[in-house]
Amino acid sequence: EVQLVESGGGLVQPGGSLRLSCAGSGFTFSSYAMSWVRQAPGKGLEWVSGISGYSGSTYYADSVKGRFTISRDNSKNTLYLQMNSLRAEDTAVYYCAKGHVTVATASLYFDCWGQGTLVTVSS
Amino acid sequence: QSVLTQPPSVSGAPGQRVTISCTGSSSNIGAHYDVHWYHQLPGTAPKLLIYGNSNRPSGVPDRFSGSKSGTSASLAISGLQAEDEADYYCQSYDSSLSDWVFGGGTKLTVL
Numbered sequence: 067e068v069q070l071v072e073s074g075g076g077l078v079q080p081g082g083s084l085r086l087s088c089a090g091s092g093f094t095f096s097s098y099a100m101s102w103v104r105q106a107p108g109k110g111l112e113w114v115s116g117i118s119g120y121s122g123s124t125y126y127a128d129s130v131k132g133r134f135t136i137s138r139d140n141s142k143n144t145l146y147l148q149m150n151s152l153r154a155e156d157t158a159v160y161y162c163a164k165g166h167v168t169v170a171t172a173s174l175y176f177d178c179w180g181q182g183t184l185v186t187v188s189s
Numbered sequence: 190q191s192v193l194t195q196p197p198s199v200s201g202a203p204g205q206r207v208t209i210s211c212t213g214s215s216s217n218i219g220a221h222y223d224v225h226w227y228h229q230l231p232g233t234a235p236k237l238l239i240y241g242n243s244n245r246p247s248g249v250p251d252r253f254s255g256s257k258s259g260t261s262a263s264l265a266i267s268g269l270q271a272e273d274e275a276d277y278y279c280q281s282y283d284s285s286l287s288d289w290v291f292g293g294g295t296k297l298t299v300l
Contacts, residue, residue, distance in 0.1 A: 097292055161235070173223035175241075180234065
């Protein structure tokens with residue numbers, strides 16, 4: 067069974083830093099692109115960042131570019147999100163999501179999600 | 190303001206059919222990028238419902254169907270059941286933003 071388990075969320079002051087982790091199991095972790103998607107309280111989903119499987123190419127939403135860094139350790143089947151210079155608007159549940167690409171059109175979608183970890187940025 | 194526009198809410202009685210629209214533009218849905226759908230029950234993580242415009246993952250009932258035309262996509266739910274009450278999101282890729290994007294979400298209420 068495919069499983070994703072996030073950890074590392076919590077309360078942090080504005081300007082502070084936090085590192086999220088996502089442990090994957092039940093699939094060949096290194097073969098799949100992974101992403102972080104967040105959901106602010108009472109709001110919709112927002113894609114935050116993604117990383118390819120083998121090459122480790124990284125991608126960021128403009129809202130976090132230059133502040134967040136995504137990385138992965140395929141030997142540990144773990145995805146990370148280093149979040150620096152946190153702002154109140156970064157407050158959200160952060161989900162780790164496993165990417166899957168359609169064969170015909172190479173379109174990325176998210177076929178498995180973790181349970182999420184809450185990040186609260188407040189003084 | 191989401192790049193993909195969904196109605197904030199839809200409703201229907203048990204057994205009825207409802208549709209949820211997802212309207213984009215020439216830089217996402219209209220640029221032939223696929224549309225995918227997720228649903229999210231209260232207090233839980235999103236779950237994949239439809240991928241590649243109209244494909245259902247294993248385990249998703251055939252009451253759920255997706256379609257795409259031009260710059261829009263739709264999710265149809267037939268034989269509405271109480272457990273279908275959830276938030277529904279569409280997702281695609283936008284070439285202008287170079288980002289994967291979600292719709293704002295639609296809350297489905299089963300009357």
